[in-house]
Amino acid sequence: MKTLLRPFLSLILTGSLFALSNKTHAQALYTITGLVTDAHTGEPVPFASVALVGRRVGTLSDENGRYALTIKNLTDSLAVSSLGYLTLRHAIDKERMTQAIDFKLSPGGNALQEVIVRAGENPAFRVLRQVRKNRLLNDRSRLSAYECDSYVKTEIALSHVSEKMRRNPLIRRINEAMSQQDSLLDDEGHRLLPMLASESVSRYYSRSNPQRLREEIRKTRIKGVAVDDAGLSSQLLGGTGLVNQNFYNNYIPILGKDFASPTGDNWKNWYEFFLADTTQIGDRICYEIQFDPKRPEDLAFVGKVWIDTLSFALCQIEAHIGSGANLNYVRRLTIEQELEPTLDSASGSSTTTGWLPVSLRLMADLVGVGKQSLGMRAQVTLHNSNILVNRPRPVGFYDQPIELSDTVATTNDRYWNMVQRELAGTDSLNHNDRKARQLIDSLRQIPVVRTAEAIDEVAVTGFYKLGGVELGPYPYLFAYNSVEGLRTRLGFRTNDRFSRSWILRGYVAYGTLDHRFKYGAEIDYLLSRRHWTLLGGRMSSDLERLGLTPELIGGNRMFYALSRFGRYRGAYQRVQREVFFMTEPVKGILITTTLGSRSFQPLFPFQYRVEPDLGDQSPLRSTIMDMYWSIEARLARKEKYVMDGNDRITLGTKRAPVLTIRYTRGARTLGSDYSYSRITLRAQQMLRLGPLGQMTYLLAAGYTPSTLPAPLLFPHVGNPTPLLTINTFNRMQFYEFVSDRFVAIHIQHKFEGLLFNRLPGIRKLNWRLVANADALWGSETRANRAVETFKPMPDGLKPIHIGSLNGRIPYVELGYGIDNIFKIFRIQGIHRLTYLGAGSNGLPIDKFVVKGSASFSF
Structure with missing residues (x-):
């Protein structure tokens, strides 16, 4: 969207x-007058409907068949209809302010199908039942x-x-x-x-x-x-x-909303109907049925539908969103x-x-x-x-x-x-x-x-365009935190004006407190747009936070930018280099292979046992060098996307999940400190549930059978900031827990106006109820726990301890709140239901917190 x-x-x-x-401003009005008569007898046709085609603007002829229509804007033609006659259209001369158009109507000879009306039943119901019955034909x-x-x-x-x-x-x-x-x-x-x-x-x-x-x-x-x-x-x-x-x-x-259809299966639950008349559209006689929502605040329409009397097919519809809809x-x-x-x-x-x-x-x-x-x-x-x-x-x-x-x-x-x-x-x-x-x-x-x-180009895209080069993105321009001080970053990317095949990206950043330059650069070659095939390489040297890298938070640009402010706990210096090949051999299946290396150099007290079998006699180390290769498959059935220059922008999938599976292999033969295997899976989808609202879910799982230090396992994404962020654990601290096997699920449900629309007073505010449930099952093997050490650092500082979960007890958060406050804001309360003792940092855990966010949605 x-x-x-x-x-x-x-x-x-x-x-x-x-x-x-x-x-x-004053504007001259158009005037159309005329006479409506029977083409065979010449007698006037009283009370005939005279209307502009394509507009809900019209009048009726009087008892003498005469009509007069005064309007501000014209369409191309005028249509006249009356019961028992064929509909007739006549072109309008838009250059004339006043004109006369007469109509001679021919009697219609089509016979209507029999309509059986049950005692006490709305006669429109029988027609609508036939519409649903004949749906497979029409x-x-x-x-x-x-x-x-x-x-x-x-x-x-x-x-x-x-x-x-x-x-x-x-x-x-x-x-x-x-x-x-x-x-x-x-x-x-x-x-x-x-x-x-x-x-x-x-x-x-x-x-x-x-x-x-x-x-x-x-x-x-x-x-x-x-x-x-x-x-x-x-x-x-x-x-x-x-x-x-x-x-x-x-x-x-x-x-982005689901409106109940007046000709869907649930038509009787949502609408009031009135069988107005039969009228002719083209060469077909149609039932004209008017419909109105039973409850004005519901996501439903007001309008008219014309149903063919022979096939009971939907011939024409004019539907308006009701003024009271949420x-x-x-x-x-x-x-x-x-x-x-x-x-x-x-x-x-x-x-x-x-x-x-x-x-x-x-x-x-x-x-x-x-x-x-x-x-x-x-x-x-x-x-x-x-x-x-x-x-x-x-x-x-x-x-x-x-x-x-x-x-x-x-x-x-x-x-x-x-x-x-x-x-x-x-x-x-x-x-x-x-x-x-x-x-x-x-x-x-x-x-x-x-x-x-x-x-507004900068506001919408985050970049300022200078021909073939764009500067940005602006959310990363400035940040202030306890490690870097004032961080300033300048970045760029090229577009298709620069080259239809080569894509360049890069940035440089500097902190006034640590006095260090950071940088990132990427070069890609676009081999095929049809099968979306890219060959590229990237490298970066920057400050990251344990458990909050761009890969873990799924490209949430604003959350990542805001996470660089304030106290920067869990900071480490990372140097990363990667080459990759990406292709879509079959529509909806994107394959990516990567060969890379990354280093971990913590800026917080951290060390681990190099040989955990030796216990306290094991040598200790703080840094990690990781060399790896990976292969990833992304399956997205029915995904729609558009091409924006050299970028492919997804428009989402239609009622189908997006599945991602990734296998990573670390190899000592490539120079890594550890050989290991890791597999991760993700599934995410939005479910439209009609009157019940919309539900989105993210299911994630990961497993590694290897013995590794905590930064190479699965640090779970916490969010202790005041900003509500979906698909994170909003009551969990940064790097509070780590697992070597886990299953996590994030569920968010928007009830739209389902409940609040029924409450007098509140329904006028257009508030919407929202709820979320986040659960995590994870554990850490005894061998991986043995890698951790509590031995003081050489400078006497106690090393950071990262907690682990009990595989039999899930971590659970439940939340509820009000969305659409002033059409923008959302306030949500979050309860942490398990693991309520002191956290890994020894501080007490807050069981409940209120967070807020802002978003644009209809």
């Missing part, structure tokens, strides 16, 4: 620095495969700027520079500031067994503020991923879909098989935190055409989930003219779209905007 939203977060951050005056997931051409148009603009923000000096400078430009208004009369306008054309492929997806992005044209990388933006904004919701499923994933930053969100039956391409017959969406539209109005925040409007429109079904491609065809054409961003006006005629139709760039592109060009010429773009 985070990486997927990178361009959008960039736009929001840019918008936080400037916005456009939001005064509602749901597109029953198709063995399908492919289609997809046209996607994405528009993003800032809106709803408060009076307080308009007084900001930066905003005034923007307003002055843009004052001569034409205005764009939304359907509520708010002035818009366009931030992004894009069009994309791709060929989309889907296969059911095994489940595979592939998207070939053929052409993209993008204009946007803080959007320079057409390749990355094409992958995030193109295709059907943003608006391809399947309402036959029980839950619809939107913005959802952050969303003022309004609408999903519209039109579906049509497809013909079996494999058999070549006229047999109808499955319904696919041919037109989709998603519109969202987002707001920030607080009443004085600005808003953002995003709209995505998609059209599918040239559909082929039940012609699965070979499994290997889907190995590259997203592939960009070599000419994806090159200009080709003839191509886009063809797209307008054959794919996009009336949804291709209209007058307002062209005006938005002109405004974006003008906006990017304003100096303060260019400055804002540079600032």
